[in-house]
Amino acid sequence: MTQSTLESRLHELDVDGFTILHDAIDEDFRLKIVNRIREIEEQTLLPLQDGELESDSSFYRTGGILEADPIFREIPLHPDVLPIVEGVLGPDFLLSQVSGIDLKPNTKNIQPLHPDDALIGVVRPHPIPVGCTALWCITDFNHETGGTRVLPGSHKLADIDVAWGSDETDEIPGLIQPEVKGGGIIIFDHAMFHGCGDNHSNQWRLGVQCSYHAGWLRPSNNHFLSIPHEHLAEYPERLVDLLGYKTYNGAFGTITVPGTYRGATSTSRPPRDALAEALR
Numbered sequence: 225m226t227q228s229t230l231e232s233r234l235h236e237l238d239v240d241g242f243t244i245l246h247d248a249i250d251e252d253f254r255l256k257i258v259n260r261i262r263e264i265e266e267q268t269l270l271p272l273q274d275g276e277l278e279s280d281s282s283f284y285r286t287g288g289i290l291e292a293d294p295i296f297r298e299i300p301l302h303p304d305v306l307p308i309v310e311g312v313l314g315p316d317f318l319l320s321q322v323s324g325i326d327l328k329p330n331t332k333n334i335q336p337l338h339p340d341d342a343l344i345g346v347v348r349p350h351p352i353p354v355g356c357t358a359l360w361c362i363t364d365f366n367h368e369t370g371g372t373r374v375l376p377g378s379h380k381l382a383d384i385d386v387a388w389g390s391d392e393t394d395e396i397p398g399l400i401q402p403e404v405k406g407g408g409i410i411i412f413d414h415a416m417f418h419g420c421g422d423n424h425s426n427q428w429r430l431g432v433q434c435s436y437h438a439g440w441l442r443p444s445n446n447h448f449l450s451i452p453h454e455h456l457a458e459y460p461e462r463l464v465d466l467l468g469y470k471t472y473n474g475a476f477g478t479i480t481v482p483g484t485y486r487g488a489t490s491t492s493r494p495p496r497d498a499l500a501e502a503l504r
């Protein structure tokens with residue numbers, strides 16, 4: 225990527241909160257990703273719980289994919305994505321999570337618009353970005369398939385004028401659902417409001433969400449590498465929590481093993497309380 229292309233991508237991210245790299249994924253690699261994620265889904269999908277119906281969920285989420293197959297390790301290292309993410313987050317940024325999100329066909333998947341950094345207790349608009357997602361569009365993303373809806377410029381808003389958790393967000397002025405063919409990548413600032421739409425088509429809609437965080441979002445010391453695991457039994461439990469073995473709000477610091485679970489976007493609600501706190 226040339227310096228001037230990089231600068232124009234960063235300008236788009238600054239103004240709109242997102243940029244789209246079309247045809248950014250090698251076609252053979254894209255097909256390998258589809259096949260491997262679908263295999264992992266088949267092999268690891270958790271059984272339905274007592275009373276749970278397949279129709280209760282609208283998507284499959286596959287986590288831990290870096291360990292599931294070495295092919296996925298190329299994803300966070302995409303040579304056109306890395307300089308853009310560095311331009312947004314600064315040097316030494318960190319990988320936050322990589323997972324597949326496969327929307328079921330003919331399903332109500334609409335997801336309340338949300339920022340990915342709702343849990344970060346920093347007043348909006350943030351003075352600097354704290355996170356950035358590269359959403360790999362593995363199959364076609366558009367209105368028919370439930371492509372991601374984005375609200376350009378919303379990373380610079382304190383909030384959006386819509387009832388929290390409302391699925392009826394299609395009327396928000398300025399909301400768009402960009403057409404991205406399988407092989408494109410949407411890169412967005414975590415503060416930008418976005419969410420997937422209903423999949424009206426007969427095909428599954430597969431994306432891979434690759435999220436990065438600013439490098440300063442971590443303690444000064446790396447306790448996981450500094451303190452041998454086998455010594456932890458001698459530490460007070462509270463201290464072990466403080467070292468990072470307890471999650472923040474159940475969402476940051478989770479352990480992910482390769483596997484697929486069912487989810488329902490239309491009933492998944494971002495933590496409004498956490499956001500309200502941040503806005504106070």
Ligand SMILES: O=C(O)CCC(=O)C(=O)O
Binds near residue numbers: 325419
């Ligand atoms: O898959 C998409 O279109 C967006 C998913 C998303 O924003 C999320 O799960 O937080």
